[in-house]
Amino acid sequence: MCMTYYTVDDLRPGRPGWDVRQFSALAEAIDHYRALPMNGGRVLGLADDAHAYELIRCVRLFPGDAQGEDVLAADYRRSGLTKKDAALKVALDTCLETLHPRFLLEPERLVPVPQSGKLRGDLREALLWQGYEENYDSAIRSVFVGGVGWISPQDVKKQRQLPLVLSYRVDGMSKDGAYLSFELEPWEYDLLLEQTKNHYKNKEKRNTK
Numbered sequence: 001m002c003m004t005y006y007t008v009d010d011l012r013p014g015r016p017g018w019d020v021r022q023f024s025a026l027a028e029a030i031d032h033y034r035a036l037p038m039n040g041g042r043v044l045g046l047a048d049d050a051h052a053y054e055l056i057r058c059v060r061l062f063p064g065d066a067q068g069e070d071v072l073a074a075d076y077r078r079s080g081l082t083k084k085d086a087a088l089k090v091a092l093d094t095c096l097e098t099l100h101p102r103f104l105l106e107p108e109r110l111v112p113v114p115q116s117g118k119l120r121g122d123l124r125e126a127l128l129w130q131g132y133e134e135n136y137d138s139a140i141r142s143v144f145v146g147g148v149g150w151i152s153p154q155d156v157k158k159q160r161q162l163p164l165v166l167s168y169r170v171d172g173m174s175k176d177g178a179y180l181s182f183e184l185e186p187w188e189y190d191l192l193l194e195q196t197k198n199h200y201k202n203k204e205k206r207n208t209k
């Protein structure tokens with residue numbers, strides 16, 4: 001399989017004539033990417049015979065910023081693609097170690113790059129508060145958006161700029177039902193949600209035996 005790395009100078013909409021360069025080595029692609037202006041939408045990616053994976057993209061965090069910041073373009077680790085594609089894993093790890101992106105681009109928002117695949121100690125026996133008909137999103141009481149502050153989850157969707165979602169305040173509980181309150185980064189919430197769903201799934205299996 002032929003593997004190449006590529007850069008795009010500026011992917012902002014409405015700009016004609018993108019300059020796309022291809023490289024056989026990731027180090028060369030990173031060097032060229034770093035030399036591109038940060039006031040545009042520069043992109044670094046990987047491509048094979050059948051797929052193209054965007055790795056890093058430069059985006060403005062706040063309205064009025066003169067320059068953008070390099071962010072992780074997608075979380076291929078969470079989707080499981082890095083387990084299937086060794087070259088993609090190496091490229092992603094290299095970008096994280098070399099370019100040190102702080103944030104991850106998700107559909108309709110930016111969030112902190114996940115720091116671990118495991119929950120911290122005080123969360124390993126915790127659960128999210130279970131809302132009506134297993135509506136776990138109702139456990140999120142407020143959301144901290146960079147440049148805005150604490151707002152309701154509904155108001156996050158009203159932001160004109162791509163929101164920088166830094167943390168949640170959530171309702172939780174211990175496994176014996178005692179109420180708990182947490183402040184979590186989005187990736188921690190995702191892990192706690194997975195842990196909560198697995199807890200109730202296993203509980204249901206035990207009850208049906």
